[in-house]
Amino acid sequence: MNGRATTGAARPAADATRVLVLNSGSSSVKYQLLDMADESRLASGLVERIGEEGGVADHTAALDRAARELKDRGLGLDSPRLAAIGHRVVHGGTRFTAPTLITDEVVEEIRRLVPLAPLHNPANITGITVARELRPDLPQVAVFDTAFHSTVPEAAARYAIDTETADRYGIRRYGFHGTSHAFVSAATAELLGRAPAEVNVIVLHLGNGASASAVRGGVCVDTSMGLTPLEGLVMGTRSGDVDPGVLLHLEREAGMSTDEVDRLLNKRSGLLGLCGDNDMREIGRRMAEGDAAAQLAFDVYVHRLRRYVGAFTAVLGRVDAVVFTAGVGENSAAVREAALRGLEPLGIEMDSVRNAVRASGPRLVSAPSSRVAVAVVPTDEELAIARDTYALALHPPQEVG
Ligand code: ADP
Numbered sequence: 529m530n531g532r533a534t535t536g537a538a539r540p541a542a543d544a545t546r547v548l549v550l551n552s553g554s555s556s557v558k559y560q561l562l563d564m565a566d567e568s569r570l571a572s573g574l575v576e577r578i579g580e581e582g583g584v585a586d587h588t589a590a591l592d593r594a595a596r597e598l599k600d601r602g603l604g605l606d607s608p609r610l611a612a613i614g615h616r617v618v619h620g621g622t623r624f625t626a627p628t629l630i631t632d633e634v635v636e637e638i639r640r641l642v643p644l645a646p647l648h649n650p651a652n653i654t655g656i657t658v659a660r661e662l663r664p665d666l667p668q669v670a671v672f673d674t675a676f677h678s679t680v681p682e683a684a685a686r687y688a689i690d691t692e693t694a695d696r697y698g699i700r701r702y703g704f705h706g707t708s709h710a711f712v713s714a715a716t717a718e719l720l721g722r723a724p725a726e727v728n729v730i731v732l733h734l735g736n737g738a739s740a741s742a743v744r745g746g747v748c749v750d751t752s753m754g755l756t757p758l759e760g761l762v763m764g765t766r767s768g769d770v771d772p773g774v775l776l777h778l779e780r781e782a783g784m785s786t787d788e789v790d791r792l793l794n795k796r797s798g799l800l801g802l803c804g805d806n807d808m809r810e811i812g813r814r815m816a817e818g819d820a821a822a823q824l825a826f827d828v829y830v831h832r833l834r835r836y837v838g839a840f841t842a843v844l845g846r847v848d849a850v851v852f853t854a855g856v857g858e859n860s861a862a863v864r865e866a867a868l869r870g871l872e873p874l875g876i877e878m879d880s881v882r883n884a885v886r887a888s889g890p891r892l893v894s895a896p897s898s899r900v901a902v903a904v905v906p907t908d909e910e911l912a913i914a915r916d917t918y919a920l921a922l923h924p925p926q927e928v929g
Contacts, residue, residue, distance in 0.1 A: 540611035540667075540921055546570065547914040547921075548598075548605065550591075551616040552655030554647040555579065557590040560910040561603055564611070564918045567911060573597050587654040595662065605662050612667045613659050614917030616707070616909070617652045618757075619645035620672030621698060627675070627916040629924055630656060630668040638670065644698060644755070667924065669917040676710040677703030677741070677751045684750045684843070701759075703751035705739045708853065711912040713743040715905045716851045719890045727848040730840045732833065733907065734863065735854035736764040736806070740833075742840040750843045752836055758793060761836060762829040764806035767797035769832070799825045808856045808863065826866070833867040841874055849901040850876065858906050859886075864893065868902060875899030 545565040551558040560572040575590040577583025584590045595605050615630070621641045628634055635656060642649045652670075660668060685701045687694060694700060709731045716731075717724040724746035731741045738761040742750040752760025752768075762768045770793070778784045784792070792801075800806040802825035805814065814822035841847050852864050861884045868876050877898035882891075887904075894902035 539924075541608065544609050544611040545918075546607070546610045547918050548610060548613045548659075549616070549910045549913045549917070550594075550613060550655045550659060551910070551913075552587055552591070552651045554651050555583075557587065557594055557655065558910075559594045559598075560914070561598060562911065562914045564914060567914075571598060571601055571603050572910075587651055588658055591655060591658040610663070610666060612669060612917050612921035613663065614669045614671055614913040615652060615656050615659070616673065616913055617656075617670045618648035618673045618704065619702065620670075620674045620678075621702070622678070622700075624670070624672045625675050625678035627669050627671045627920055629920055630660070630670050634670060644702070667917075667921040669920045671707060671913045671916050673704045673706050674702045676706030677701075677748050679747045680750055687754075699755055701751065701754040703739070703741070703748070704753045704757045705733045705737065705741075706748070707909045707912045708733050708907040709739070709741040709743065709748060709751070711909065712851055712853045712905045712907050713741075713746065715890055716849050716901075716903050717746070719892070719903055719905065720849060720901060722848075728844045728846055730837060730844070730847055730850045732761075732837075732850065732852050732857055732867075733854045734761070734833075734852065734856035734860075737766065738763045738768075738854070738856070740836040740840060742843045744844055750840060760832075762802075762832045763798040765795050765798045765800045767793045767801070799829060802828055808860050812860070812862060826863075830863060830866040833863070834871075837867065837871070838874075847875070847900050849903055851903040851905050853905050853907040858904055861886075864902070864904070876902060878902055 545563055547562050547564055549560045555578050557575045561570040563570055573594060575584060575593050578587055578590050584593060598604055617638055619641045621644060623637055635653060638649055638653055656668065680701065680703065687699060712731050713729045714724050716729050717727045720727060726745065729743045731743060733739050737757055740752040740761060741748050758766055760768045775789055778789050798806065799811060803811060803821040805811050811822045811826055815826060837850060852858065856863055864883055865878060865880060868878050877895040879893060879895040883893040888906065890903065890905040892901055892903050
């Protein structure tokens with residue numbers, strides 16, 4: 529491995545205000561170049577189907593293509609205006625609870641966490657390695673999907689299994705989508721015109737993956753995802769909560785292997801498993817035609833959401849806002865309406881006219897009389913990562929030792 533640590537990198541020059549954000553997923557690389565002087569987006573792109581037919585061979589080739597695309601737009605990575613590179617890293621375990629300046633030691637720690645995120649962390653590490661080879665002189669920052677949930681108290685983070693076994697294998701609830709939950713809960717406080725420390729928020733992040741979190745005064749106190757991003761809400765292709773007995777039953781009675789159960793729960797379940805479609809738009813179209821399977825998928829999805837809203841209301845005690853974000857949350861008025869219908873006894877009153885308006889910015893969709901505000905707040909994980917990255921590049925922590 530290339531042994532250059534970036535901890536000691538000089539602070540960026542005054543006109544070096546650009547940050548590249550890399551999200552190296554299991555089969556795609558997303559990138560965005562932002563100018564933090566005004567938080568504007570200079571470029572963004574996506575290299576898909578890594579390792580698949582018609583796509584690029586591997587992550588290194590995908591990152592090469594991303595670098596070439598930027599160069600072709602006159603925004604090459606060799607620019608002196610680039611201040612830092614930020615990397616989304618899925619699993620930070622209990623070790624990483626905040627954005628972290630990347631060193632060789634940090635990369636090794638992320639590698640040690642691969643068993644907890646076998647699809648994601650290796651791709652993240654490749655992204656980091658390639659980017660450090662391209663610009664060894666720049667500060668590079670890892671921003672962890674799990675970090676925002678590191679404040680979840682033991683009572684909520686522990687599974688009720690044998691403690692020694694749990695500790696030996698790192699089995700606990702870590703939670704994911706943390707960057708989005710942090711960004712959206714803070715933006716919701718802003719929308720309400722209050723300080724984050726004053727508001728309690730239930731965040732519903734509903735994209736292809738979906739998760740809920742309970743945030744008390746800016747601090748996450750519970751979340752629906754667990755050891756892996758499989759637990760909790762119904763997702764595009766993931767089951768969310770199932771009785772763990774289901775897995776045992778499938779192995780014993782259906783003779784399914786561990787890999788087959790893994791594929792079933794992660795790739796062939798959720799909305800897709802229930803009705804054959806994982807896109808909420810298509811499910812809406814089919815429901816309008818009276819399709820029973822699509823209706824069932826929608827109903828199961830919404831029922832699970834209501835359960836978590838109720839559970840997290842009890843966890844928080846006082847709820848100031850319920851906020852919807854990501855692809856489904858930002859765009860599906862039908863899901864929002866169905867999820868919160870009839871919850872007036874909990875202080876939640878939707879305004880169906882406001883809710884139905886298509887808009888792009890943060891907005892309230894509750895009635896003015898509603899005790900609990902209901903909001904739609906677009907998430908922006910790349911901007912959040914860029915902010916964290918730029919902050920660390922400008923003010924690196926003192927080196928220890
Ligand atoms: P990811 O988790 O991959 O970042 P997104 O947050 O972009 O995903 O969410 C993608 C999902 O959003 C799609 O699968 C689709 O179901 C849903 N979606 C996008 N636009 C709409 C819309 N207009 N109405 C309902 N659902 C939508």
